[in-house]
Amino acid sequence: MEEHYDPAAVERAAQAYWEQNRSFEVKEEKGREKYYCLSMLPYPSGRLHMGHVRNYTIGDVLARFMRMQGRNVLQPMGWDAFGLPAENAAMSNGVPPAQWTRQNIEHMRTQLKMLGFGIDWSREVATCDPGYYRWNQWLFLRMLEKGIAYRKTGVVNWDPVDKTVLANEQVIEGRGWRTGALVEKREIPTYYLNITRYADELLGCLERLPGWPERVRLMQANWIGRSEGCEISFPYAPDTRAAMTAEGALKVFTTRADTLFGVTFMAIAAEHPVALAAAASNPVLAAFIEECRRGSVMEADVATQEKKGMRTGLHVLHPFTGKPIEVWVANYVLMGYGEGAVMGVPGHDERDFEFANRNAIEIAQVVDVADEAKERLDPVVRACAEAWKHGAFSSRDGMLDRVKESDRQTLQTALSDSKSFTPNEWRPWYGLKEGARCVHSGEFSGLEFQAAVDAIAGILEQRGLGRKRVQYRLRDWGISRQRYWGCPIPLIHCESCGEVPVPDEQLPVVLPEDLVPDGSGNPLAKSAAFLECTCPRCGRSARRETDTMDTFVDSSWYYMRYACPDQDRAMVDERAAYWLPVDQYIGGIEHAILHLLYSRFWTKVMRDLGMLAVDEPFTNLLTQGMVLNHVYSQAGADGRRRYFSPADVRSRRDAAGAEVFETTLPDGETIRVDYQGLGKMSKSENNGVDPQGLIKRFGADTARLFTMFASPPEQTLEWSDEGVQGASRFIRRLWSAVYEHVDRGQSPRLETGALTDPQRALRRAAHQGLAKAADDIGRRRNFNTAIAASMELLNSVGRFDDPSDQGRAVRQEALEIITLMLAPIIPHAAHELWRGLGHARAVVDEPWPAVDESALSQDSVEFVVQVNGKLRGRVRVPAGADETAIREAALADEHVMKFVGGRAAVKRVIVVPGRQIANVVVAAPAGGHQDG
């Protein structure tokens, strides 16, 4: 081996070896345990970023580690190649999205290879290839046949100037990103997938995914949002019948049927048919509806915006009392959720309460809660009240000043009278179900929550005015996108036959690749070559559907296609049965809900079509954290911030000793910049680090080592140039240690029976470190601590100065263990070091070494002795000493006894099994040194 570590040469040689030996191409081997290690496929944006490096390094380390454990490992890679960025790029440089995308793929594939990932490139998939997306289309048609795919109108953001549909991210403060025009809501025909049909199963199966992070399962459960409640119909009063020109009823869903007698108004969404009917003769209402439609439908906005409403003048009838109730249009009711209408019970729902107070609507109490329940409510309020009573604050106002704004009102209310009902201020117990009984509710008065719901639902059902029902927050998946660069939806619109599916034998409907979007709508809609076709049913001329599919469709099943990318007669074949499910999936937490839920849904649909045998696609999930870097900027004269790359910013102390940051502009001028803290690496904040530059300077192994060492995979990773240098330094130290060792010639055979104490100590350290690394990587997925263990071991080797034959043999073993431990993380350096250590077989084909249990044994062990939980001494006892011996040793220690103050004071001694710790419990603090 070379004396000095040259990463470029080492990496070139190792990569050439893997390529020549097709080290990572795998076949299905019956009877051999498989391991499918999958990283989320990248969007081909042009260049790899640090997030990719982190994601794929985690995957590669696991893949290589499992390979060393003897598993048949599949690690594939592909491209999520459809999507909006390609269209944006096309608009700014005029290059067709297809060309831009394919160029990016070429470049990024080269970059991935430079990082040394053990990928089976023979299985590469790009979702923009017709050979791939034809199966999107094929399955869509199967879903159409099964009624899982259907058409209905959906609401979209419409830019009236560009005459185009905008994605949420293209709407900035209610205006189109390119035109600045006020964005409108438009209803257009849209295709949906009936994911809610699987809601119950998607929810239930979460419990059977113990390999997923708890928080992701929780997020999905909340997203599905199952709630049990009642559907209740409020029959139209004569005025509404007239406006709707029909008999009918306003249907709502509620989880609080017990509060039915507290309904004082009805709130409906702006798009609700009753609202539209009322607006027909009411221009003021029509204007309000228009205003609501312009508003955001994003949940975060809806939840925080001011609750506005307007009366329709129409009424519905209470199903029990027959009393007319006025219908209001409210901006906090969404057409897309439930029935688009809610019953307003201001007495017991906080949103309704706010709405009623704002609009002077009656507030009625129909539930009362026992006083104890009310008192149990808010411990803060009670704690504050208690503190005040005991004089912790000098005055009531003083206390009110000390609590935060949002708590102040609650506290004030609590102090005045927390137990009575008042329509002026919301009290936390108004919404309580537990311990609640109905009041002022006719024959239901006195019933508790569940009994009241059961009774009311029963009678409503008898009368045909309602029933119990389960409602999901989850909505059906709208997959239509009015965009060019996506998978065409395989439908044909015929004037006489209507909507006709493209016959299977005509698939794929190929997306023309030469179009260039210009921002004014979907170019497919202007392409005669694409549009014009003949109706498969009647043979007359017809038009193709121009909408394309959501790119989440592409990514919902790509991991199945890796198993059989060359299969042109079916979507998947028996090879998928071998590889699926994915054993380990790795990707960003940002996909915790949508992508993962859609993939689970897609898997279940394919299972029900008899194409798969698995219920869930991903057995284990690892969600890696973001990569952060410092953000520096300066506010320009125009109010816009200019961002400066951290690489160009220097720090120094000013005259007052404060740290200031400076950068030098291209014209040579030095300016001060503001430090904005840490932020996700991004183009917009100019704080990205280019992996390519890093590889060039330090090599891929350093990049891999640093990203794995700086923090555990699930946490954020802070960029640090010094940290990268530290990683590089460690590899060089390891290299030198191995070089110096092998430079002295071949090591003799290790004779484990005849070792000195220091030799045994180094062996123990090596095998302990090895066991720790296996556990850290294999079970805990904590690569940073596995690396720390290898560093510790190298430090021990460095301190080990023993030129004897057995000394060299022990050192050889330790260096081999370090090399194998690190082989998954720094595979190129390990490849060369392993050869240097005298092995003919490549390290990539080596198994993970076995821990020699006999190396771990010790003659005596050290016990930590505590007195009343405080560390007071250490004693050494023979290995395997019993509790009495440990106790005696502890009490024989002079320093310990100083704090015990005589044997008589000892109440008990706790010896923790397997922890090498003993705690002496004494009655009172003893020892005469406290008062100093």
Added chain:
RNA sequence: GCGAAAGUGGCGGAACUGGUAGACGCGCUGGACUUAGAAUCCAGUGGGGAAACCCGUGAGGGUUCGAGUCCCUCCUUUCGCACCA
């Protein structure tokens, strides 16, 4: 607004099952080598204290022989919220 996660030295982080707080790395300080610098190597490095010791894991309370870890409340930060991927 709702939901989720996280707060430990100067910094990234470690402490896995309630059992020695700060592994490992960075930075810093001192030293060696060098004409000098870079690189490398050695030693030290939570705070206070001359020491004995004391204090320390966002804040406050609790459980326990023992709490960074468990329970309650609060504060702060970050992330997600359905057409970005």
